[in-house]
Amino acid sequence: MLRLLGAAIVLAAVASCSNIDRKHGYVPEDTDLEQIVVGVDSKDTVAELVGTPTASGVLDTSGWYYVASKFRVYGIREQREVDRQVVAISFAEDGTVENVERFGLEDGNVIAISRRVTDSNIKGVGFLRQLFGSIGNFAADQLVN
16 A cells, blocks of 8 residues: 555656646748738738738737747646747738748847836835934924924
């Protein structure tokens, strides 16, 4: 019985250390992208050939972006992005395809979209020093209008 319990613990420990891959998003295959003819195809024909995009241009509709990421998790560690593919299809003013590009994780830069850290103006000053530091820092004319 003790051997069986020990074997189960070892098996559980080995299984928890295995990696788990998760995929998010959609990127068209190269064979599908080869069907797009630059200067001829429009947004409608691109949507028929490869599907609708994951995202489009923020300020205008000059581009469609297909994004897919692969994340790997080892046990209880934080997940890590191991692969990212971005396909950018840009359109000319007349609505035809202008360019088709593929980018990988190695082409990207880390950009902080938002920071959730507030810098403190008070550095190296403890709570009690802040509390008692204001005692006596007022003048009599502040008490009387």
